[in-house]
Amino acid sequence: MAEIQLNSLAHSYSKTPSGPEDYAIRQMSHVWHKGGAYALLGPSGCGKSTMLNIISGLLAPSEGEVLFDNVKVNELSPKDRNIAQVFQFPVIYDSMTVYDNLAFPLRNAGMPKAKIQAKVDEIAAILELGEVLHNKAKNLTADEKQKVSMGRGLVRDDVSAILFDEPLTVIDPQLKWKLRRKLKQIHEQFNITMVYVTHDQLEASTFADKIAVMYEGQIVQFGTPRELFERPNHTFVGYFIGSPGMNLIDVERVSGGVRFDDFTVALSQVQQRATEHSPSQNLKIGIRPEFLHVSNQPSDDTFKCKVKDVEDLGTYKIVSLQLGSQAILARVDEDHEIAGDTVYVGFPPQWLKLYIDEFLVEEQDA
Ligand code: ADP
Ligand code: MG
DSSP states (O other): OOOEEEEEEEEOSSSSOOSGGGOSEEEEEEEEOTTOEEEEEOOTTSSHHHHHHHHHTSSOOSEEEEEETTEEOTTSOHHHHTEEEEOSSOOOOTTSBHHHHHHHHHHHTTOOHHHHHHHHHHHHHHTTOGGGTTSBGGGSOHHHHHHHHHHHHHSOTTSSEEEEESTTTTSOHHHHHHHHHHHHHHHHHHOOOEEEEESOHHHHHHHOSEEEEEETTEEEEEEOHHHHHHSOSBHHHHHHSSSSOOEEEEEEEETTEEEETTEEEEOOHHHHHHHHHOOOSOEEEEEOGGGOEEESSOOTTEEEEEEEEEEEOSSEEEEEEEETTEEEEEEEETTOOOOSSEEEEEOOGGGOEEEETTEEOOOTTO
């Protein structure tokens, strides 16, 4: 396994890119540490597959370097990079048996026969392919085919890394959950560097120790699920992570804080200083629905809101509120009574985030 380092990487599919929007990867650097279980999370089209293909060598980047354990591999072929890649759709040999499909990468690597058998049996058992091991691949169901495809990626524990590109797309939901657990189990067993691409935050957080959130061709945050939740580094992370996402409100600077409509929101000293020092007019405050303080009584530092809707989701409720011109959401416990059509919300200072040009203003203790 290897540490994978991307240095000033950029990629455009156009031969004559004229601006950032022509880049699938906008210049960025990143390190995938050795032995980690990582997710690369982002919406469709943000550049996830492009990045994996650059790491595995299927694609040569327009700019920048790819290093494995500090050695530049830009010129190495995919084969010489020793990376296993599992794609969205099964890549298997239909005319071969499941056994031979799984054994293929090992035979290629020159592994002795007895060892191949042991390894294939081990992976087949984990993926529950034992019963079809000697069937021809072409007769398998779509789920089984993808399991074989994943198995082909997983049999070799001598690879630098295993890259998964939305591998569970074709798998039915029940099995998805199970396979994700198995991948995690395999990671714990073999400690191979794994990068798992998905656009599903739940999938990302159940598989990975650390998640890289990608947006418009760049990794905008790399952190634990908790860090992404509690301290989104970019408004996109706030919006994309969480259910529902972060409330984001456009604001203007005023003395002591920021303002929207007729409401003034106090900021911390650090946040105030940041607004004073930045010439930008693109200022937002952000607060997660879970962290809004919702009360039936007014008090200091609360804002009067109109209750538009209360959606009871069992263990919690989502309350849709109108605060001046802003529609905001609060997430409260199931036993939290919302009486009448007016509530008072507070923004607890530790959860009130400030974004300038979409990026978080870090508090000093961060
Ligand atoms: P993701 O995997 O996150 O959905 P991709 O890496 O596939 O995103 O695509 C990133 C961007 O690059 C998209 O705008 C996509 O349309 C474009 N793109 C991907 N592959 C090609 C290609 N072979 N030729 C031209 N543009 C491409
Ligand atoms: Mg993709």
